[in-house]
Structures are given as structure tokens and as C-alpha cells.
Amino acid sequence: MFDKLLIANRGEIALRIQRACKALGIGCVQAYSEADTGADYVRTAEQAICVGAAPSSRSYLDKAAMLLAAEVTGAQAIHPGYGFLSENAEFARWVEEAGLIFVGPLSGVIRRMGDKICAKRAMIEAGVPCVPGFVGELTATRDALEIIRSIGFPVIIKAAGGGGGRGMRVVREEKDLMAAIAATQQEAEKAFANGTVYVERYLDNPRHVEIQILADKYGNCVWLGARDCSVQRRHQKVIEEAPPVDVPQRLLADVGSRCVAACKALGYVGLGTFEFLFEDNQLFFIEMNTRLQVEHTVTEMITGLDLVQYQLRVARGERLDIEQKDISFVGHSIECRINAEDPLDFRPSPGRVDFWQPPGGPGLRVDTHVSSGYVVPAFYDSMIAKLISFGRTREEAIARMQGGLRQFVVEGIKTNIPLHLSILEQDKFRKGAVSIHFLEKWLASK
Numbered sequence: 001m002f003d004k005l006l007i008a009n010r011g012e013i014a015l016r017i018q019r020a021c022k023a024l025g026i027g028c029v030q031a032y033s034e035a036d037t038g039a040d041y042v043r044t045a046e047q048a049i050c051v052g053a054a055p056s057s058r059s060y061l062d063k064a065a066m067l068l069a070a071e072v073t074g075a076q077a078i079h080p081g082y083g084f085l086s087e088n089a090e091f092a093r094w095v096e097e098a099g100l101i102f103v104g105p106l107s108g109v110i111r112r113m114g115d116k117i118c119a120k121r122a123m124i125e126a127g128v129p130c131v132p133g134f135v136g137e138l139t140a141t142r143d144a145l146e147i148i149r150s151i152g153f154p155v156i157i158k159a160a161g162g163g164g165g166r167g168m169r170v171v172r173e174e175k176d177l178m179a180a181i182a183a184t185q186q187e188a189e190k191a192f193a194n195g196t197v198y199v200e201r202y203l204d205n206p207r208h209v210e211i212q213i214l215a216d217k218y219g220n221c222v223w224l225g226a227r228d229c230s231v232q233r234r235h236q237k238v239i240e241e242a243p244p245v246d247v248p249q250r251l252l253a254d255v256g257s258r259c260v261a262a263c264k265a266l267g268y269v270g271l272g273t274f275e276f277l278f279e280d281n282q283l284f285f286i287e288m289n290t291r292l293q294v295e296h297t298v299t300e301m302i303t304g305l306d307l308v309q310y311q312l313r314v315a316r317g318e319r320l321d322i323e324q325k326d327i328s329f330v331g332h333s334i335e336c337r338i339n340a341e342d343p344l345d346f347r348p349s350p351g352r353v354d355f356w357q358p359p360g361g362p363g364l365r366v367d368t369h370v371s372s373g374y375v376v377p378a379f380y381d382s383m384i385a386k387l388i389s390f391g392r393t394r395e396e397a398i399a400r401m402q403g404g405l406r407q408f409v410v411e412g413i414k415t416n417i418p419l420h421l422s423i424l425e426q427d428k429f430r431k432g433a434v435s436i437h438f439l440e441k442w443l444a445s446k
């Protein structure tokens, strides 16, 4: 149980967590960096504490500073949001050892799932289907060639400790294999301080489909449907939707219940996402995210549940008050990530927002911390808002999204709103079920 929580994150998700806390009567302490001093959500929080300088390594990623901030303000729990320290097993362990509550699964579970080889092993044990591959460390030796011949080209070499779409290399021919293993190891060592790599079959034209789960401390766990996040650029999601088009409900229900079984076996608590690639009517597990995700909103829209409130409630030790039979999916929801960036060359566009007027109306939701006069700092991720639409059908959700994007007025900085509008006009997108290569192929053909 806790009644005061430190928000160890910034931007729209900090505000989202503040709102959920208010509804539950939990007091909030907002951690912020020097670059975020002037942000509205920092000013309006019940309490706020500066945790360091603008670069995230000196504030939002500073484990000791965050823990100290919780201790000096008397917060009994820490919500890490997404990104930053949200999947940092060591930080979660520090929080536990300090006698505080980390809003998420136990540090041991984060560590296990953060190692993608371990995660795949755990999934295979639980009967969750995985991308065919070798579930162990790959090294640039003769054995590698044997392993990869048995999988069949093309393959993808991936960092076991990877994240954020980095540390991956596709290999199509034997002659490139050894150099690719060495290069991925080096990159992984540099980026994640863990040079371990593994290999799986490279699926040529998959979709990205993910399953949301929610678990309490008492072994109760439900799956909350699926999302399609195939519209990506450089492995970063741009548009997400729920439910995924043309993925058989029977398949989702089967795999969803296996995810639930995996969570029970792991002793998983909180929100979690199982990410899959979907090809030839099959789902193949790629990784688990042990945290709240940016795109949780589309699941909220079609289930009517407040996922952040549920996340806080199970962290407080409450028992889930819903069972699988209580969960149903209504309508269709789409989320566009609005970034402060040039819509043509994708360069970040930080600076002062001279005028900000988000859209409204039936079936539209805007999650943002921005208002007129806000200065987008250059130090962090460029996402400044999420525009979420809901409709009875996918067509209606698209139409409402288009209306919302056209109404959205942002002056002073560039945003990717024009890019979203042109994606939504594409026949392929409108038809639905695009692959993870759709956006990049279309951008290359423009």
C-alpha cells in the first residue's frame, strides 16, 4: 500500500500518471530535470523535485538521484513510466532494497525478460510460439554456420540486451555472416554494455502485433486484447491501432491465454506486453516489455479500462476485480504519435510552441503536456502528443483521426502531422494489415 508516489518520468506520460493518481487519491511527486523546470505538469503537480541537469544521463536516468528524490519527499513508490529507467532491473532492485515499491514487476522478472534469450526460453516453456531460431548465445565460430544453416537464410542477428530497435542486423548470405556477428556484438557492447547476440529467422514481410496483459500479486492475470504497431520507421512505432485487422480472434485468444500462463509461471505483476511478429496467419514472439507502453491508450479505448489506474492498483497490492470473461472489445481505435520533427527529413524540431490548439469532438482523445508557449527541449524524445481516435468501425476511427489531424494547430515548431495525414490517405493503409516495411517502402518511393 502507498499513498504517495514519485513520477520518475516526464512529458505526456508524467501527466497521464498524475491523472490516474488523482483519481485514486494517491499523492504525486513529480521528478524533473532543469530542462523541464517550466513545464505545466511540473508546476501543477502537488509536489515537484529537481533531480538534475538537462541531459537524461544526469537526471531521468540517474538512479541514485531518483531514489534520493523519493526518499527525501517521503514517496513510498516510484512509477518509471516508459523509456528511461522503466526496464532497468538494477534500478528496480535498488527501489526494492530501499523498502519502496517499484510500479512494475519484481526486479528479477525485469532482468529475466530484459535478456531476450532468457525471455525466449521462458516463452518456449510456457508454450508461447516464438520466431524459429537458436535460443542461446551466438559467437563467430564454425558452430554459428551450422546453427544458421539449420535455421535457413535470411536471419537476423540481435542483441540479447537490446532495445529501441537498435543492435540488429539482417544477414542474407553466408559470406556476410561472421562480419555481421562481430559488428552486432560490438554495437551491442557499446549501446547496452552487453555484447551477447543471438539469432533468429528473419521474417520478410511480417506485421507487428502485440498482446497486453495485466496481473496482480495473487496469481490473477488477464489479457486485454491485441494491438497492431506495424507502421514503423527505423523500428520505431509511428501509428498503432486496436484491434489488429484480420488477425483471427481464435488465434489471439489462444496465444493470449498462453501469455497469461507465462505470466503466472513468472510471477509477473503489473502491466506487460508480449510483442509478436505475425506472418502466414501465425504469431511469433519476439520480446516482452515489462512496463506501461506508449500505445496503451488504444487498448483503453476498446476495453473501456483505465490501464494506468489498474497498474497502480495492483502495485498497491489490490486484487484484480475483473476476470477474462468480463473483458470485451468494442469498436476500433488508432493512435498517431505527434512528434516535434520535420515531416520530410525527420530531423527533430525543438523550440518554442507559439500557438497550440489540439482538436476535439466525438471519438478523439489527446494525451499531451504541451500548451501554447511551451518550449520543447532538445534533450529528449521528440514525441509531444498522442492523438487517439475511436470509432464503431476502423473507417470511422480513420475519418475521425483525419478530422482531428486537420484541426490540430501547432505553430513555432514543425511536427509530423502532415506525414500522418498522408499515411492515412494511402490505399494500403486504409485497406489495413500493412507489414512493418510499409512506411519505409512508401517513404522511399515518394
Ligand code: ADP
Residues within 6 Å of the ligand: 131, 156, 162, 163, 164, 165, 166, 168, 200, 201, 202, 203, 204, 206, 208, 232, 235, 275, 277, 286, 287, 436
Ligand atoms: P527492440 O527491443 O529493439 O524493439 P524487437 O525484438 O522488439 O527489438 O524488434 C524490433 C523490430 O525489429 C520489430 O518490430 C521488427 O520490425 C523487427 N524485427 C525483429 N525481429 C525480427 C525478425 N525475426 N524478423 C523480421 N523483423 C524483425
